[in-house]
Each structure stands twice: as C-alpha cells, then as structure tokens.
Amino acid sequence: xxxxxxxxxxxxxxxxxxxxxxxxxxxxxxxxxxxxxxxxxxxxxxxxxxxxxxxxxxxxxxxxxxxxxxxxxxxxxxxxxxxxxxxxxxxxxxxxxxxxxxxxxxxxxxxxxxxxxxxxxxxxxxxxxxxxxxxxxxxxxxxxxxxxxxxxxxxxxxxxxxxxxxxxxxxxxxxxxxxxxxxxxxxxxxxxxxxxxxxxxxxxxxxxxxxxxxxxxxxxxxxxxxxxxxxxxxxxxxxxxxxxxxxxxxxxxxxxxxxxxxxxxxxxxxxxxxxxxxxxxxxxxxxx
Amino acid sequence: xxxxxxxxxxxxxxxxxxxxxxxxxxxxxxxxxxxxxxxxxxxxxxxxxxxxxxxxxxxxxxxxxxxxxxxxxxxxxxxxxxxxxxxxxxxxxxxxxxxxxxxxxxxxxxxxxxxxxxxxxxxxxxxxxxxxxxxxxxxxxxxxxxxxxxxxxxxxxxxxxxxxxxxxxxxxxxxxxxxxxxxxxxxxxxxxxxxxxxxxxxxxxxxxxxxxxxxxxxxxxxxxxxxxxxxxxxxxxxxxxxxxxxxxxxxxxxxxxxxxxxxxxxxxxxxxxxxxxxxxxxxxxxxxxxxxxxxxxxxxxxxxxxxxxxxxxxxxxxxxxx
Numbered sequence: 001x002x003x004x005x006x007x008x009x010x011x012x013x014x015x016x017x018x019x020x021x022x023x024x025x026x027x028x029x030x031x032x033x034x035x036x037x038x039x040x041x042x043x044x045x046x047x048x049x050x051x052x053x054x055x056x057x058x059x060x061x062x063x064x065x066x067x068x069x070x071x072x073x074x075x076x077x078x079x080x081x082x083x084x085x086x087x088x089x090x091x092x093x094x095x096x097x098x099x100x101x102x103x104x105x106x107x108x109x110x111x112x113x114x115x116x117x118x119x120x121x122x123x124x125x126x127x128x129x130x131x132x133x134x135x136x137x138x139x140x141x142x143x144x145x146x147x148x149x150x151x152x153x154x155x156x157x158x159x160x161x162x163x164x165x166x167x168x169x170x171x172x173x174x175x176x177x178x179x180x181x182x183x184x185x186x187x188x189x190x191x192x193x194x195x196x197x198x199x200x201x202x203x204x205x206x207x208x209x210x211x212x213x214x215x216x217x218x219x220x221x222x223x224x225x226x227x228x229x230x231x232x233x234x235x236x237x238x239x240x241x242x243x244x245x246x247x248x249x250x251x252x253x254x255x256x257x258x259x260x261x262x263x264x265x266x267x268x269x270x271x272x273x274x275x276x277x278x279x280x281x282x283x284x285x286x287x288x
Numbered sequence: 289x290x291x292x293x294x295x296x297x298x299x300x301x302x303x304x305x306x307x308x309x310x311x312x313x314x315x316x317x318x319x320x321x322x323x324x325x326x327x328x329x330x331x332x333x334x335x336x337x338x339x340x341x342x343x344x345x346x347x348x349x350x351x352x353x354x355x356x357x358x359x360x361x362x363x364x365x366x367x368x369x370x371x372x373x374x375x376x377x378x379x380x381x382x383x384x385x386x387x388x389x390x391x392x393x394x395x396x397x398x399x400x401x402x403x404x405x406x407x408x409x410x411x412x413x414x415x416x417x418x419x420x421x422x423x424x425x426x427x428x429x430x431x432x433x434x435x436x437x438x439x440x441x442x443x444x445x446x447x448x449x450x451x452x453x454x455x456x457x458x459x460x461x462x463x464x465x466x467x468x469x470x471x472x473x474x475x476x477x478x479x480x481x482x483x484x485x486x487x488x489x490x491x492x493x494x495x496x497x498x499x500x501x502x503x504x505x506x507x508x509x510x511x512x513x514x515x516x517x518x519x520x521x522x523x524x525x526x527x528x529x530x531x532x533x534x535x536x537x538x539x540x541x542x543x544x545x546x547x548x549x550x551x552x553x554x555x556x557x558x559x560x561x562x563x564x565x566x567x568x569x570x571x572x573x574x575x576x577x578x579x580x581x582x583x584x585x586x587x588x589x590x591x592x593x594x595x596x597x598x599x600x601x602x603x604x605x606x607x608x609x610x
Binding site for chain 1 (some may be wrong): 457
C-alpha cells in the first residue's frame with residue numbers, strides 16, 4: 001500500500017481492485033516504456049510497436065499469426081486437444097477454475113495455437129504461444145499440440161516455426177509438465193532427420209522450462225528487441241546470488257552479446273526476415 | 289557415523305539415545321541388561337518401519353535431502369570398478385556439481401554421470417550444492433557422445449535441487465545447455481539408464497534424466513519445481529510447502545501410479561542413509577535388470593521405444609472442434 005492510500009480515510013477507498021487504466025479500452029494507450037500516449041489505431045497499424053521508442057508490446061497468439069501468415073490457406077492444428085486436471089490440483093484455487101478463467105479471458109483453450117499456412121507463399125507450420133493463457137505455461141496440451149504441429153510439418157515436408165512467450169512449466173500439472181520439455185525437444189530430432197528448418201522466435205518473456213528445452217535449439221534463433229529471455233527468473237537469481245543484476249541482464253541484446261541467439265529482428269520486419277531465411281535454408285530462389 | 293534424525297523421526301531419536309545410554313551403562317554394570325537393549329532395539333526398528341510406512345510427500349522430500357544420504361560417488365565406489373573420472377566441457381571449465389567418467393559395471397565398460405552434492409560445508413560449496421552450471425551439462429553431453437561412439441551404456445544418477453540460478457550460468461547459456469541435452473539424449477544411439485537417487489529438481493534434473501529406463505529410489509523425489517518454490521508462487525508462502533508437495537505428486541509411488549517412471553527401487557528400513565551398503569545392493573540388482581531389459585534391442589528398436597515413450601508423456605482429452 002502506498003503512503004497516499006494509507007492517508008486516505010477508509011470511506012474514500014474504492015471498492016474492489018483498482019482498474020489498471022482509467023482510459024477507455026481501445027482509444028488511447030500509454031507506452032509502458034516511454035510513457036508516450038498513443039492513439040490505439042496507430043499502435044495497431046504499427047504492429048503494437050511504439051512509434052516513439054520502438055518498444056515491442058506483447059501480442060496475443062492470433063494477432064501474431066495474423067502478422068506472420070498469409071491470410072489464405074490457414075488450417076489450425078491440435079485444437080481438439082484439451083486440458084484435463086489429472087492431479088486434482090488445488091492451491092488457493094482449483095486448476096479447472098484457473099483454466100476456465102483463462103479461456104474466458106483469452107478465448108483460447110490452452111496456451112499454444114498451432115497453424116498450418118504460408119509466409120509469403122512459402123508453406124509452413126507455426127506454433128505460437130498465448131502468454132495471456134496462464135502465463136503461456138507449458139503443460140500436456142501444449143506439448144501435444146506442439147508435436148502434432150511437428151508431425152504435420154513432417155508429413156507436408158514444410159518448415160516448423162515456434163514463437164515463444166512463456167513463464168515456464170505449468171506447475172498445476174506437476175511432473176507431466178516437466179516431461180513436456182523432453183517431449184517437445186525430442187520431436188525436433190525428426191525435423192533434423194528430414195532436413196526441415198526449425199526457426200525459433202523468442203518474444204517477451206521466454207523463461208524456465210520453455211527456454212530450457214526447444215527454444216534455443218532452432219536452426220536459427222531469433223529474438224524480438226528487449227525481450228526477457230532466460231532460465232531462472234531475475235528475482236530468483238537476485239535472491240540466490242545476493243547482488244544486483246547487470247543492466248539489461250537477460251534481455252535480447254544481452255543474449256546477442258553473449259552469443260546465445262543468432263539475431264534480433266524488429267517485429268515490423270519479422271515476416272520478411274523469416275521468409276528470407278527459409279528461402280536460404282531451403283535453397284529457394286530469392287524473393288523478387 | 290552418528291545418524292542425523294529429521295524432525296518427524298524424533299521418537300526414534302529418543303529411543304536411540306536411550307539405547308545408547310544403556311549400552312554405556314552396561315559396560316560397568318554387574319547386571320546384564322543386554323536383553324533390555326535388544327528389546328528396545330527391536331522397538332526402534334518397528335517404530336522406524338511405522339514412521340516410514342506413513343511418510344507424507346513433504347517428509348519424503350526431507351529424506352531425499354537427508355545430509356547422510358548416499359550421493360553419486362558413494363554408489364560409484366560401491367557398484368562400479370575401474371572408475372576413471374573425466375573432467376571438463378572442453379570450452380570453459382570443469383563443473384564439480386556433475387561428475388562423470390568411464391567405469392565398469394559387472395565388468396562391462398560403461399559411462400557414469402551424476403549430480404554430486406557435498407557432505408560438509410566446504411565440500412557443499414565445492415560441489416555448489418549439487419546445482420550445475422552450463423559447463424556441467426556440456427560435460428555430461430560430451431560423455432554421452434563418448435558412450436555413443438564406443439557403444440557402451442550410460443548410467444545417470446540424478447540428485448540436484450535444480451540447475452544453478454546464477455548470473456554466470458545465465459551468461460553462458462544455462463537454457464541452451466539443458467535443452468541441448470534433452471535433444472541429444474532423445475537420439476543417443478546407446479542405452480541410457482536413469483536413476484533418481486535423491487532430489488530430482490526440475491529442468492536441472494531432467495537434463496541428465498531422459499532415458500530408456502527411469503527408476504526412482506523409494507524415498508527420492510522428482511518434481512517440476514521444489515515444493516517451497518511452488519508454494520511461494522501459488523500460495524504466496526513457502527510455509528505451504530507441505531501442501532504443495534502433497535498436490536504436485538513428487539514421490540516415487542505417486543509417479544509410478546501416474547506412469548511417469550518405470551520402477552521403484554526399495555530402500556532399507558529408515559531410508560538409504562541408514563545403510564549405504566544395503567541400498568547399493570538393491571540398486572545394483574535394479575541396474576542389472578534395467579540393463580538386461582534393453583540389451584536385446586537393436587539400436588533402431590531402442591531409439592523407437594525411447595521416442596514412443598517420450599511422445600506418450602502428458603494427459604489430455606480430445607474433443608472434435610465445433
């Protein structure tokens with residue numbers, strides 16, 4: 001509680017949790033980085049990248065797929081796979097309740113959307129994380145949808161792309177979630193055998209079990225600018241080593257400097273860049 | 289070595305103290321109290337059995353972390369011969385939290401890899417509490433490749449709170465190192481026998497725990513996050529570790545029921561730390577069986593079975609999309 005709130009007599013306190021923003025939804029947005037007030041339509045037109053400072057706002061999975069894929073010829077993979085509560089997990093709330101809330105908030109049934117389609121007419125399969133669904137956490141459904149996506153890529157002989165945004169494993173599924181790291185990663189061996197490209201795109205944030213499985217195993221590993229990427233969370237590290245973390249620690253630019261990723265690509269150039277890389281890897285003629 | 293007793297073992301500790309006192313008295317006593325001592329010893333045994341039969345998951349986690357529990361090198365010295373430790377990842381350093389090397393199991397050459405914890409403070413620090421850095425995982429990867437080249441089996445022993453969450457570890461690519469191992473183990477063309485001997489802590493454990501047989505010692509644990517970690521995130525209080533351990537399902541028996549491990553290796557009464565020798569004997573038998581189980585398979589069959597097993601992980605339902 002801030003000192004100001006403490007000063008306020010209890011009567012004046014607002015009922016319930018304060019809203020995040022007083023601005024009406026969909027009209028004006030404040031950039032969380034440079035605090036510039038932006039017209040929502042402008043922000044959208046700029047792929048949710050702040051036109052003033054270049055800050056990349058988080059996107060939901062469908063928005064991302066729309067930005068990346070051609071509009072025609074899309075086909076969703078693995079939507080039939082749905083979560084179950086195999087451990088009867090209950091913390092302060094039951095796992096099924098959390099799932100229901102996440103579905104209501106996002107319209108998704110779990111944290112990964114997999115789509116077959118094309119990038120500038122190059123056929124691909126793209127798996128895209130939904131961070132708003134329980135922090136993009138990796139559970140059994142995510143793992144199964146991922147490998148079904150890989151399976152389709154193998155059958156159609158097309159490249160596989162994964163766009164990550166995740167806090168890590170889904171604790172509510174216990175060891176099942178840990179095993180998804182092994183499951184998803186193992187499926188990549190088949191792509192290698194078939195000589196198919198796997199491109200990994202890391203967006204804000206990519207942490208824990210997702211980061212420590214397939215995310216860094218792309219033939220090309222791309223990150224969006226200033227994304228938080230790492231194994232352990234900054235808070236955990238700070239508590240362990242008891243020193244201040246270096247400036248920009250675990251950000252894309254830091255990872256590039258340390259040699260952990262291949263390149264940083266601005267979202268507005270992502271589609272062109274991926275198309276170009278795929279053409280190179282597949283020995284296709286350069287785009288006109 | 290004097291046994292260290294855990295909180296829930298206090299009744300046993302009291303009884304053992306009493307037995308100790310009687311023994312001391314007997315030396316300079318005219319009356320024969322050996323019968324009384326034997327009676328109490330039997331009682332202590334029975335009590336231990338009772339307490340261990342009803343361990344909660346959280347208590348099991350305490351046993352798995354017991355300071356006297358046998359560690360990788362204890363098993364190596366009891367179960368393997370000709371052990372030659374091989375060091376380093378060839379690019380940065382030798383990580384002391386993971387040990388590995390060539391050895392013989394029943395005379396047959398093999399590669400052994402395991403997390404290593406320390407017993408006293410100095411050794412604990414030297415071993416970084418069994419928390420590896422990327423170079424540890426890269427050393428493990430190197431040794432697995434060595435085993436593949438010479439077509440000898442790999443035995444791994446898992447006992448870590450988790451991969452080290454440090455600045456240097458992140459800088460050198462902790463994530464990539466773990467992910468790389470998962471990939472390499474999925475397609476390694478030689479048998480891998482995995483045993484969780486103590487704490488199977490998350491990704492840091494899994495990075496050497498993908499294999500053809502995965503077995504757990506009776507009071508070891510294996511989990512996606514430590515009970516304390518889970519409790520502090522979901523309950524906002526590490527005090528709730530007890531409940532977190534309960535609901536996450538971290539014990540060998542629960543994980544066996546869920547189909548996530550193949551086999552449970554029994555521990556001596558009162559846990560592996562009470563009798564390293566007996567524990568090693570049980571484990572030896574289990575390792576022999578596991579090795580026998582994969583020895584008849586061709587490389588192709590071995591890899592196909594391993595892949596199928598990896599793909600089978602997970603619980604979900606399927607419904608046609610409306």
